[in-house]
Amino acid sequence: MADNKRSENSRRRFLKNIGTGLGAISVGGAAAVAGNKMIDSSGEKVRVLTAEGKVLEVDKDALKELKKETNEKRESAREGIPNRKFIMVIDLAKCANARKCIEACQEGHMLPKDHEWIKLYSIQDAEHTAPYWLPRPCFHCDNPLCVSVCPVGATYKRDDGIVLVDSKRCIGCKFCMTGCPYSARSFHWKDPEVEAPEDHVYDPELNTPPVEGTVGKCVFCADKLRNNELPRCVQACPMGALYFGDLVEDAITNGVETLRFSETMEQKHGYRYLEELGTHPSVYYLPPVNRLFDYESGLDGLSDQNRERYKKTGPRDAKR
Amino acid sequence: MVRITKKNLVKELTTEIISTSRNWYLLFGVFVLVWAIGIYALIQQIDKGHIVTGMRDNVVWGVYIVNFIFFMGLSYAGALISGVLHLFKSPWRAPVIRFAELITVISLCIGPFFIFFCIGRLDRLPFLFAFPRIQSPITWDVIAIITDLFGCFIFLYLSLIEDFAMLRDTTDISIKPWKKKLYRILALGYVGTKKQHRLLSRAKNVMAAMIIAIAIIVYSVLAWIFGVTLQPGWHSTIFGPYFVIAAVFSGTGLLIIIMQLFRKIYKLEKYITRKHFVNVGVLLLIIAAFYGYFTFSDYLTKWYGSVKMDKILIDKLFEDYYLMFIFANYLGILIPLIIVGIRKFRTIRNIVIAAVIALLGLWFNRYIIVVPTLETPFLPVQDYRMDFIKYSPTWVEWSLTAAGVAIFGIFMMLVSKIAPLVSISEMEVSEEVQDQ
Numbered sequence: 001m002a003d004n005k006r007s008e009n010s011r012r013r014f015l016k017n018i019g020t021g022l023g024a025i026s027v028g029g030a031a032a033v034a035g036n037k038m039i040d041s042s043g044e045k046v047r048v049l050t051a052e053g054k055v056l057e058v059d060k061d062a063l064k065e066l067k068k069e070t071n072e073k074r075e076s077a078r079e080g081i082p083n084r085k086f087i088m089v090i091d092l093a094k095c096a097n098a099r100k101c102i103e104a105c106q107e108g109h110m111l112p113k114d115h116e117w118i119k120l121y122s123i124q125d126a127e128h129t130a131p132y133w134l135p136r137p138c139f140h141c142d143n144p145l146c147v148s149v150c151p152v153g154a155t156y157k158r159d160d161g162i163v164l165v166d167s168k169r170c171i172g173c174k175f176c177m178t179g180c181p182y183s184a185r186s187f188h189w190k191d192p193e194v195e196a197p198e199d200h201v202y203d204p205e206l207n208t209p210p211v212e213g214t215v216g217k218c219v220f221c222a223d224k225l226r227n228n229e230l231p232r233c234v235q236a237c238p239m240g241a242l243y244f245g246d247l248v249e250d251a252i253t254n255g256v257e258t259l260r261f262s263e264t265m266e267q268k269h270g271y272r273y274l275e276e277l278g279t280h281p282s283v284y285y286l287p288p289v290n291r292l293f294d295y296e297s298g299l300d301g302l303s304d305q306n307r308e309r310y311k312k313t314g315p316r317d318a319k320r
Numbered sequence: 321m322v323r324i325t326k327k328n329l330v331k332e333l334t335t336e337i338i339s340t341s342r343n344w345y346l347l348f349g350v351f352v353l354v355w356a357i358g359i360y361a362l363i364q365q366i367d368k369g370h371i372v373t374g375m376r377d378n379v380v381w382g383v384y385i386v387n388f389i390f391f392m393g394l395s396y397a398g399a400l401i402s403g404v405l406h407l408f409k410s411p412w413r414a415p416v417i418r419f420a421e422l423i424t425v426i427s428l429c430i431g432p433f434f435i436f437f438c439i440g441r442l443d444r445l446p447f448l449f450a451f452p453r454i455q456s457p458i459t460w461d462v463i464a465i466i467t468d469l470f471g472c473f474i475f476l477y478l479s480l481i482e483d484f485a486m487l488r489d490t491t492d493i494s495i496k497p498w499k500k501k502l503y504r505i506l507a508l509g510y511v512g513t514k515k516q517h518r519l520l521s522r523a524k525n526v527m528a529a530m531i532i533a534i535a536i537i538v539y540s541v542l543a544w545i546f547g548v549t550l551q552p553g554w555h556s557t558i559f560g561p562y563f564v565i566a567a568v569f570s571g572t573g574l575l576i577i578i579m580q581l582f583r584k585i586y587k588l589e590k591y592i593t594r595k596h597f598v599n600v601g602v603l604l605l606i607i608a609a610f611y612g613y614f615t616f617s618d619y620l621t622k623w624y625g626s627v628k629m630d631k632i633l634i635d636k637l638f639e640d641y642y643l644m645f646i647f648a649n650y651l652g653i654l655i656p657l658i659i660v661g662i663r664k665f666r667t668i669r670n671i672v673i674a675a676v677i678a679l680l681g682l683w684f685n686r687y688i689i690v691v692p693t694l695e696t697p698f699l700p701v702q703d704y705r706m707d708f709i710k711y712s713p714t715w716v717e718w719s720l721t722a723a724g725v726a727i728f729g730i731f732m733m734l735v736s737k738i739a740p741l742v743s744i745s746e747m748e749v750s751e752e753v754q755d756q
Contacts, residue, residue: 151458172381172440190371213440
């Protein structure tokens with residue numbers, strides 16, 4: 001009975017591992033692994049159910065080895081979530097530089113405090129126009145230059161629109177950083193000194209822990225999306241300025257209200273940042289009209305460091 | 321005019337192979353020391369991370385990539401001088417052709433190391449071959465540089481075979497037995513039969529044509545690493561040919577400097593004369609004119625229009641980088657033009673000075689192509705960390721730069737112990753040498 005239970009557990013573990021996206025591994029592959037390990041096999045056999053419904057007997061040690069191989073979700077992360085095209089809409093009228101999105105992102109992705117996957121810019125487009133706060137996550141472009149220039153395929157675009165980085169593949173050449181026109185990527189110049197929990201499974205969808213000498217960037221919290229949850233920054237925004245949604249369903253939500261994406265774009269004159277570069281971002285902006293907060297309120301309560309960074313704010317060409 | 325005879329030729333051009341002076345050891349020691357400091361800096365960088373360099377999230381490539389482009393450009397000395405002069409059978413090429421070929425191969429070996437220094441995970445370098453993506457200009461570069469390196473090495477070797485055979489057979493000078501043995505292997509059984517001679521010269525012609533083509537491809541690909549991005553200042557259609565011309569410019573400049581250095585150190589005054597300096601100098605003049613024209617038209621079009629990012633960049637060049645811009649793009653081009661262009665300024669010393677200025681100017685030209693653009697991203701740099709706003713290279717980067725120069729010297733000096741720096745076989749057939 002005890003034996004039976006153990007084999008039951010092993011089976012579940014095995015199937016779970018298959019289920020995490022390695023369905024492609026054939027029975028032959030499993031058998032081959034078993035064959036290789038025949039010499040030091042324990043002799044204990046377990047029954048496994050294949051995708052085709054066949055029941056096979058495999059050596060118990062083989063299962064352990066296979067589990068080790070599937071411990072990382074690097075391959076499964078390359079598959080997008082089916083029938084989705086994720087988009088983000090940022091309502092600039094609601095952003096007050098509360099910086100909660102940055103904090104939630106850094107906590108969730110084990111980032112050092114000076115790494116910001118979502119950044120808050122103070123932007124003034126021209127001399128006589130009003131300044132506003134601009135949250136900038138990765139734009140997950142549909143024509144991503146970072147993906148084109150990567151020499152080893154460490155950064156890739158999925159069919160659900162998300163651009164990810166495999167930090168176990170990245171060689172750290174930084175070409176993607178010069179390729180990205182939005183400065184959305186950051187490099188780990190030193191050891192981040194972050195310890196992952198012991199049972200941590202590496203998954204580019206979460207992309208933790210940070211690795212020295214590799215490039216990181218916003219991942220649209222692809223791990224949360226798998227569980228039908230909103231990205232961390234969207235959940236954290238106290239103003240509800242960040243909306244996340246799906247172009248296929250034509251719906252976006254900030255966790256409080258759910259809107260039709262197309263209607264919102266139409267009514268509020270949505271646009272994309274630096275459209276003329278032809279990168280086709282997946283992040284849309286709603287212009288800062290009828291603002292809920294004035295620009296100055298975004299400077300209140302900032303730490304000295306953060307105040308420092310916005311000191312020279314102004315239109316970049318205003319002084320000429 | 322000093323008479324050069326065949327017998328003297330072998331004797332005088334092989335003095336370095338036969339004996340080694342104390343000064344040689346001294347200079348070699350200095351180079352090794354500089355190189356060792358560079359290695360220490362590299363160990364620091366690998367140990368502590370790229371934080372020890374001045375590179376940060378905006379300026380992700382700094383002096384390293386400038387050196388990379390620069391050294392790759394120097395390799396043009398060989399592609400142009402040796403390739404073109406060989407194909408057109410210029411009568412005066414004999415004493416300078418070997419220098420040009422050596423500069424090519426050595427700088428081609430050094431250049432790629434500077435891009436390795438930019439790479440965060442050197443342990444993953446094999447991924448470039450394990451998971452290559454042909455869409456990436458870096459992959460183009462890997463293919464092009466490897467091809468160029470092989471091509472130039474073969475060309476250099478082909479031109480050395482006759483000299484190796486001569487050194488193997490000669491009885492005029494005493495060569496250490498181990499070197500004799502080495503020459504026997506390296507000469508590949510060449511004894512100078514008609515057939516061998518014909519095959520060798522045909523191979524040399526083919527390789528000369530090929531390395532010209534490959535070199536143009538290599539340097540264009542290198543330029544496209546910048547050109548394909550959207551960054552202001554880089555996203556330019558002119559970059560391919562502009563970089564090629566700049567590379568020839570630096571290669572020619574270095575050739576003049578190396579000619580003068582080895583002429584003094586190895587006492588080759590008899591072989592390398594003012595005529596050679598003037599001839600290479602005129603080449604420098606022509607290329608400087610082209611290079612100046614490309615530079616002018618690149619900046620003129622950026623400045624005249626009013627694209628916001630271009631304007632911000634140009635303003636930065638004329639404010640933060642004013643002196644560098646003047647030196648690189650005015651003095652670096654005009655001084656060579658004036659010195660070589662006006663006949664009475666054409667002394668050996670002046671031409672060498674012009675070459676030094678041209679070379680330094682070109683290095684700074686590369687610097688102001690790379691760094692100011694990276695300091696001017698589309699979204700303004702808003703950071704409280706000063707080093708993230710303004711790039712300044714650290715001692716690590718300078719040490720490795722110096723180490724690059726040192727290793728160039730080390731290679732050059734080592735080669736001079738094995739192979740004649742002035743091609744004996746080329747000299748023999750050149751018209752200045754008399755039989756008696």
